[in-house]
Amino acid sequence: MSSANVLMPQQATILDITEETPDIKTLRVVGKEGMPFDFMPGQCAMLSVPPVGEAIFSITSSPTCRECLEFSIKDVGNVSGALHGLQPGQQIGIRGPYGNGFPIEKMKGKDILFIGGGIGLAPLRSLIGYCFAHREEFGHIDIVYGARSPADLIRKSEVRESWAAEPDTSVYLTVDAEFPDWNGHVGFVPNYVSELAFKPEGRIALTCGPPIMIKFVLQALDKLQFSPEQVITTLEMRMKCGVGKCGRCNLGSVYVCKDGPVFSLDELNALPSEY
Amino acid sequence: MAERNVESVNKVREAVSQDLLGGRIDLLLGWEKGHYWWQSRPLFARSEADLEKLAWDSFCAVNLSRYLLEELKDHDKVGVLVKGCDARAFNRLLQDNMVRREQVILYGLPCPGMLDYNRLVEKAGGAPLEITEENGRVIIKVGSGEQEAQRDDLLLDKCKDCRYPDPAVYDQLLFSPQGEKEVTERFKTVEELEEMSAEERFGYWEKELSRCLRCYACRQACPFCSCRECFVEQENPRWQGRAYQPSENFMFHLVRAYHGTGRCIDCGECERSCPVDIPLQELNRKLIKDINELYGDYEAGLDPEQEPPLLTYRPDDPAAFSEK
Amino acid sequence: MKKVIAREKLPELWKSLAAKGPLFLPIQEGPVVLFQPWSEGAEANLDAVNTAVSAKDVFLPREETYLQYRCSGNQLELIPVENAEPVIAFGVHPCDLKAVEMLDKVYLDQEPSDELYRQRREKTTVVGLSCREPDPFCFCNEFGINPADAPGADVMAHLKNGLVLLEARTDKGKALLDQAGDLLQDGSDEKFEAAEVKTADFGLNLEGLPENLKERFEDPVWDELYKSCLGCGVCTYVCPTCYCFDVEDFGHEGEGQRFRCWDSCMYGHFTDMAGGHNPRAGRKERVRQRFMHKLQYYPETFNEIACVGCGRCLRSCPVNLDIVQAIKALGGETVEQR
Numbered sequence: 001m002s003s004a005n006v007l008m009p010q011q012a013t014i015l016d017i018t019e020e021t022p023d024i025k026t027l028r029v030v031g032k033e034g035m036p037f038d039f040m041p042g043q044c045a046m047l048s049v050p051p052v053g054e055a056i057f058s059i060t061s062s063p064t065c066r067e068c069l070e071f072s073i074k075d076v077g078n079v080s081g082a083l084h085g086l087q088p089g090q091q092i093g094i095r096g097p098y099g100n101g102f103p104i105e106k107m108k109g110k111d112i113l114f115i116g117g118g119i120g121l122a123p124l125r126s127l128i129g130y131c132f133a134h135r136e137e138f139g140h141i142d143i144v145y146g147a148r149s150p151a152d153l154i155r156k157s158e159v160r161e162s163w164a165a166e167p168d169t170s171v172y173l174t175v176d177a178e179f180p181d182w183n184g185h186v187g188f189v190p191n192y193v194s195e196l197a198f199k200p201e202g203r204i205a206l207t208c209g210p211p212i213m214i215k216f217v218l219q220a221l222d223k224l225q226f227s228p229e230q231v232i233t234t235l236e237m238r239m240k241c242g243v244g245k246c247g248r249c250n251l252g253s254v255y256v257c258k259d260g261p262v263f264s265l266d267e268l269n270a271l272p273s274e275y
Numbered sequence: 276m277a278e279r280n281v282e283s284v285n286k287v288r289e290a291v292s293q294d295l296l297g298g299r300i301d302l303l304l305g306w307e308k309g310h311y312w313w314q315s316r317p318l319f320a321r322s323e324a325d326l327e328k329l330a331w332d333s334f335c336a337v338n339l340s341r342y343l344l345e346e347l348k349d350h351d352k353v354g355v356l357v358k359g360c361d362a363r364a365f366n367r368l369l370q371d372n373m374v375r376r377e378q379v380i381l382y383g384l385p386c387p388g389m390l391d392y393n394r395l396v397e398k399a400g401g402a403p404l405e406i407t408e409e410n411g412r413v414i415i416k417v418g419s420g421e422q423e424a425q426r427d428d429l430l431l432d433k434c435k436d437c438r439y440p441d442p443a444v445y446d447q448l449l450f451s452p453q454g455e456k457e458v459t460e461r462f463k464t465v466e467e468l469e470e471m472s473a474e475e476r477f478g479y480w481e482k483e484l485s486r487c488l489r490c491y492a493c494r495q496a497c498p499f500c501s502c503r504e505c506f507v508e509q510e511n512p513r514w515q516g517r518a519y520q521p522s523e524n525f526m527f528h529l530v531r532a533y534h535g536t537g538r539c540i541d542c543g544e545c546e547r548s549c550p551v552d553i554p555l556q557e558l559n560r561k562l563i564k565d566i567n568e569l570y571g572d573y574e575a576g577l578d579p580e581q582e583p584p585l586l587t588y589r590p591d592d593p594a595a596f597s598e599k
Numbered sequence: 600m601k602k603v604i605a606r607e608k609l610p611e612l613w614k615s616l617a618a619k620g621p622l623f624l625p626i627q628e629g630p631v632v633l634f635q636p637w638s639e640g641a642e643a644n645l646d647a648v649n650t651a652v653s654a655k656d657v658f659l660p661r662e663e664t665y666l667q668y669r670c671s672g673n674q675l676e677l678i679p680v681e682n683a684e685p686v687i688a689f690g691v692h693p694c695d696l697k698a699v700e701m702l703d704k705v706y707l708d709q710e711p712s713d714e715l716y717r718q719r720r721e722k723t724t725v726v727g728l729s730c731r732e733p734d735p736f737c738f739c740n741e742f743g744i745n746p747a748d749a750p751g752a753d754v755m756a757h758l759k760n761g762l763v764l765l766e767a768r769t770d771k772g773k774a775l776l777d778q779a780g781d782l783l784q785d786g787s788d789e790k791f792e793a794a795e796v797k798t799a800d801f802g803l804n805l806e807g808l809p810e811n812l813k814e815r816f817e818d819p820v821w822d823e824l825y826k827s828c829l830g831c832g833v834c835t836y837v838c839p840t841c842y843c844f845d846v847e848d849f850g851h852e853g854e855g856q857r858f859r860c861w862d863s864c865m866y867g868h869f870t871d872m873a874g875g876h877n878p879r880a881g882r883k884e885r886v887r888q889r890f891m892h893k894l895q896y897y898p899e900t901f902n903e904i905a906c907v908g909c910g911r912c913l914r915s916c917p918v919n920l921d922i923v924q925a926i927k928a929l930g931g932e933t934v935e936q937r
Contacts, residue, residue, distance in 0.1 A: 004714060005665055005679065005713075005714045005715055006711050006713065006714065007665060007715070007846065007859065008665065008666060008677070008679055009666075009677055010677070011675060011676070011677055013673075048857075050668040050670065050675070050848045050850065050852075050855060050857065051668075051848040051849070051850045051851055051852060051855050052848070053846070053847060053848050054846055054857075055873065074874075076873045076874045076875075077510070077872075077873025077874070078510055078511060078513070078873070079873070080873060081511075087673075089673045090673045090675075091673055091674055091675035092675065093668075093675065093677055211876065236872065237870070237872065237878065238869075238870050238871060238872045238873075240844065240845055240846045240859075240862075241844070241846070243711050243713075244709065245705055245706065245709075245713060245842070245844070246843055246844050246845070246846070246859075246862070247842065247843030247844070247862070247864060247869075247892075248843070248864075248869055248870050249870075250888075250892075250896065252816070252891075252895075252896055252899070253895075253896040253897070253899040253900050272816045274878050274879060274884065274888075275878050309919040309924070310801065310913065310919070310921075310923055310924070311735065314919045315919075316827060316918055316919035316920065317826070317827040317918055319823070319826045319827070337827075337917065337918050341829075342826075342827075345882075402734065402735050483629070486628060486631070486633065488652065488661065488832075488833075488836040488837075488861075489832075490831050490832040490833045490835075490836045490863070491831050491832060491866075492829065492831035492832070492833045492917055494831070495829035495830050495831035495917075496829055496831070496917050508866075508867070508868045516847065516849055517662075517845060517847045517860050517862075518662060518847070518849040518858065518860070519661055519662045519860065520849070544917070547917065548829075548831070548833070548917035550651055550652070550833045550836070550837055550915040551628075551631050551633070551651050551652070552629065552630040552631050552651075
């Protein structure tokens, strides 16, 4: 029996802020005594800026990073807007971690295919970092990442330089249309996945991005003969509690904040499609 | 009641079924019976079988015009049964360009006023089993016998001071008009409130509004609350907080009432819908009274050609605020 | 322990009980009866069958502040606010108490438990009150609830011939009767059996309904059922088993409070995401959510339908779109009665 109020945030301090794109910033956050809490890739945290309020964000740093938590945040609402307006050194509220996280046991020994779009790289990045830190537990790693324009790609140098240099790892970048400063691949992420023709055997695919991208990525993977159990995605919903009680993020009797946000496609297919 | 009732329902059914089954309208908004004989709820009729359920009795209080906002998205032409207040609500929507006249067929129902179940209980001194209506009198049957009462004493509050029981707009009037009614007590409570000192009045409203659950039934039931996005839900800036504090209660109820100034048709659906019986009609009527006193008598929804006073400007408009 | 008190002596009892903390009672507030803290001069109404809003307010208050914040410079201070006062809830009818047990499953049994709720629950002494005469909206019999008894009450109270009979059933209950001291007389000779109460029979057949509904998320019945819904939150706010909440700050940049408050799945705003996407964008999706939650999602997790037949939605929905109508539309009606 716990005696702490699960809704009570702890104090945290913003170490620094990186501008990733015109509307995405990455905040590095530390608690009073170092890490606010332990977590696993794919889990989320509630960040709060009084009097604006609280909102849930996925943790983008890897749990193997023991200095701080990182959040890549797109300015789309009141709380994200308020977070964008903060400066290093300022304090916020934080609570968590919430959610199930990615099924790491199920991924072990398999080749891993990451498919991300735009800000959707944020939750995948936590897992990518984890995989690199436990490199021997996983097979070949492919990372397909795209955005509308080169300016909308987040963690560019990390993706291009550090990730591409990791052993037994391939990185594929793409943007939706031609841009003067872009000499890489041009095309939508789902089409690029089809072109690259990944084989399903012994492989797990994990995807996150805008809903429309996910929809077509799922179709592309289906065409490539991936079975629903091999495909994993993570959902976004409006959330207030993070512990399956406030009533907003359910799909049937499953609560995305608590039982998700990570689902395999076969799990998702068995739930009401209300997301 | 039963016999007269069957007769009048048949008449309504006859009038609408030709249009619905003949394809002149795609949908009829009417009423059907709920679980109890004292409840008549909205009916969305598309077929002959649906029309079998049609009800027109002393409990058809729900204002149907509001449903046009949604139903006209899916239907080309909708028929609506309108009482006096429903018809004024329709005019209101028309004036706000929320509906087009040619999209709607209105079947006018001169309204004798709707009865209040709670009044029946009070009068009968227990749960009533059924009622019979005859010449302005109501016989209420209870377990132990019968109680007789004046129909006017059993009306819903919203119907008590109704001046215009006949539809102001219709394509077809289904019964003979009731005629304009003389109302004497419409502003009685408002006048009493005006007599109070500002502090007393503030205290009165603070107490009444303290019951507010912020369920927004008053807003959802209201024919003038037709904004696509209400200020309550606006995120940036956030006008309306959720705290159950007097400041937030006043914020919601005063802004709601002010939005209705010169637009409120005094149908009382807000007050009827309130689960904790906040006297919302008094707020609305205060504004109606002020409008009448400042700009001359104006009855919202009566004549769609007559612009609401606050939506027009005349050089000789009184400037009550700046004059004080 | 059995005690009695004459009804005309109740104001004295209220005074004595309220001395040690909030005493919630069905209180006549103008035209409505609400479950509220009693204060000198307030008019308790024990004859009311059901309060307009349920007794859940005691355990899951409509608004509950749990932290204070203070900002200065870069510093943000977050200070927990304790709400742990002992409370007496006097006059909780069996349906409402059964509903609290349903809230317990969500807030206490399901991990992680909710500490705010737990504290209120543990510090509240519940005096159950049997029903003598149901109002026509009551249908708790359909859910196997006996209006004459509220298992789980600390004290069970019955109204009988100008007397209130009180039977303590737990240590908390005994302590409450002790607190009242000489105001209460010995009641060991009084008969404590309340008469059988028959509530409305809508001919519902709930057997297997949750299981059947599992396959009916896309059923055409939803295309019709929601139509009359105005999209207000009356049903959810008066409902004793609805438990959804929102979290919000009240204050300014320098200082303020954070509270949670009731929220409603009937509001579009409820699930609206910051980016503009809304998974339950229309009234149809929201009406389906409310009824599916009561009739399928909750039972799937907790093995019972999340309705106690208190009848508040039947009484209060401005357009009479209530759970009985939903159950019937979804096939939960005894066939012979159709």
